[in-house]
Amino acid sequence: MTSPGASTAATRDGEYAHLVPVQRRYAELASDDPDRQRLREQLINGYRPMAEHIARRFAGRGEPLDDLVQVATMGLINAVDRFEPDRGSDFFSFAVPTITGEVRRYFRDHGWSTRVPRRLKDLHIAIRGTLAELSQQLGRAPRPSEIAVRLELPVAEVIEGLRAGDAYRSSSLDEMLGSGEGSATLGELMGGLDSDLALIDDREALRPLLAGLAPRERTILTLRFFRQMTQTQIADQVGISQMHVSRVLRQTLADLRARMSIPD
Amino acid sequence: MNTDRSLLNGHAASPAPGSGLSIELHTTASAIAIPTIRTVAADLAARADFDLDSIDDLRMAVDDVCAMLVGIAVLNATLSCCFTVRTDRIELAAEVDADALAGPLPTKSFGWRVLESLTNEVSVQYLPGVQGQGGKVCITLTKDAVAVPQT
Numbered sequence: 001m002t003s004p005g006a007s008t009a010a011t012r013d014g015e016y017a018h019l020v021p022v023q024r025r026y027a028e029l030a031s032d033d034p035d036r037q038r039l040r041e042q043l044i045n046g047y048r049p050m051a052e053h054i055a056r057r058f059a060g061r062g063e064p065l066d067d068l069v070q071v072a073t074m075g076l077i078n079a080v081d082r083f084e085p086d087r088g089s090d091f092f093s094f095a096v097p098t099i100t101g102e103v104r105r106y107f108r109d110h111g112w113s114t115r116v117p118r119r120l121k122d123l124h125i126a127i128r129g130t131l132a133e134l135s136q137q138l139g140r141a142p143r144p145s146e147i148a149v150r151l152e153l154p155v156a157e158v159i160e161g162l163r164a165g166d167a168y169r170s171s172s173l174d175e176m177l178g179s180g181e182g183s184a185t186l187g188e189l190m191g192g193l194d195s196d197l198a199l200i201d202d203r204e205a206l207r208p209l210l211a212g213l214a215p216r217e218r219t220i221l222t223l224r225f226f227r228q229m230t231q232t233q234i235a236d237q238v239g240i241s242q243m244h245v246s247r248v249l250r251q252t253l254a255d256l257r258a259r260m261s262i263p264d
Numbered sequence: 265m266n267t268d269r270s271l272l273n274g275h276a277a278s279p280a281p282g283s284g285l286s287i288e289l290h291t292t293a294s295a296i297a298i299p300t301i302r303t304v305a306a307d308l309a310a311r312a313d314f315d316l317d318s319i320d321d322l323r324m325a326v327d328d329v330c331a332m333l334v335g336i337a338v339l340n341a342t343l344s345c346c347f348t349v350r351t352d353r354i355e356l357a358a359e360v361d362a363d364a365l366a367g368p369l370p371t372k373s374f375g376w377r378v379l380e381s382l383t384n385e386v387s388v389q390y391l392p393g394v395q396g397q398g399g400k401v402c403i404t405l406t407k408d409a410v411a412v413p414q415t
Binding site for chain 1: 306307310311313314315316317318319320321324377378381409410411412
């Protein structure tokens with residue numbers, strides 16, 4: 001019982017077989033019987049690995065395992081207290097849904113909507129904190145694996161954290177396009193814009209448009225697309241973060257496209 | 265055979281021995297599908313351990329490629345995107361049934377210039393249509409996992 005990983009479906013019945021008579025006796029005792037409390041504890045302790053097993057299946061979703069085990073154990077206690085052997089079903093088919101339901105409810109009430117994004121947000125901030133230094137050391141933007149080593153986190157978690165930033169960024173881009181063009185969707189602007197870009201065959205024609213940009217936007221665009229510098233190099237030169245460069249590039253390109261799609 | 269009428273053969277559609285992970289997306293050729301496709305591209309790049317610049321470049325390139333193809337697609341066309349993840353490189357072949365009136369893609373434009381900057385290789389192929397139909401247009405690109413800074 002000290003090894004929580006030991007319980008599997010194959011060993012389950014054997015592992016808990018000794019609890020079946022305890023359960024029966026517990027159910028038969030009157031509610032004020034002094035022995036009841038002892039049997040109840042024996043049952044709860046005996047079945048605890050099952051609760052831990054279920055809790056672990058919900059691990060990695062943004063809640064600490066300890067909390068999940070606690071919640072699952074609450075579910076187990078409920079199951080022990082409410083189980084009626086006379087009803088014909090065995091304890092497992094009653095307890096497993098009860099415990100699982102308890103954990104799910106916990107996620108629904110405490111987890112998904114607030115804590116998970118919060119965790120990802122924190123993770124994203126941690127990732128951003130490493131970027132400047134790593135970029136300087138490497139002479140280029142870091143890979144997820146390199147960030148993972150620095151933060152002592154699994155690569156999968158770094159990827160998750162990066163994705164949280166993507167979601168944040170893409171929604172702000174959509175917002176900007178939406179407010180600028182009224183009913184136009186992001187896609188309409190992008191689709192229409194490349195055929196309009198086609199009209200611009202050389203840099204001469206592009207010059208007035210570039211001239212209309214704010215100096216920093218123009219610099220970033222020029223460095224990226226005419227001097228072929230990476231975002232990290234540009235960030236270094238302009239003195240802002242790589243993520244900011246990325247955002248400026250996207251917004252500026254979208255802005256250029258949007259303005260080209262409007263006939264003068 | 266229908267598959268003969270495609271430029272995607274030899275890309276992700278037919279994994280060769282020793283080839284990497286391949287992912288094919290077939291979507292409606294609509295702007296609505298583009299955020300999904302670029303998210304898949306960025307996710308593949310992140311899992312292939314691309315540096316952050318290169319992940320972002322690929323995302324933007326895929327965005328542009330899809331927008332170009334959606335812009336010339338016939339009504340109700342399917343946009344097919346085949347990603348192949350190789351060692352330190354991702355390849356994309358994206359194809360659509362093009363409108364006969366669309367004409368060739370503007371490979372001298374600023375938009376194409378941007379695409380060239382974002383990728384290591386990008387090219388466009390045409391499969392002529394029969395009897396005045398538009399035929400297929402396929403854009404292929406490759407993106408390396410690590411950007412080599414130009415000094």
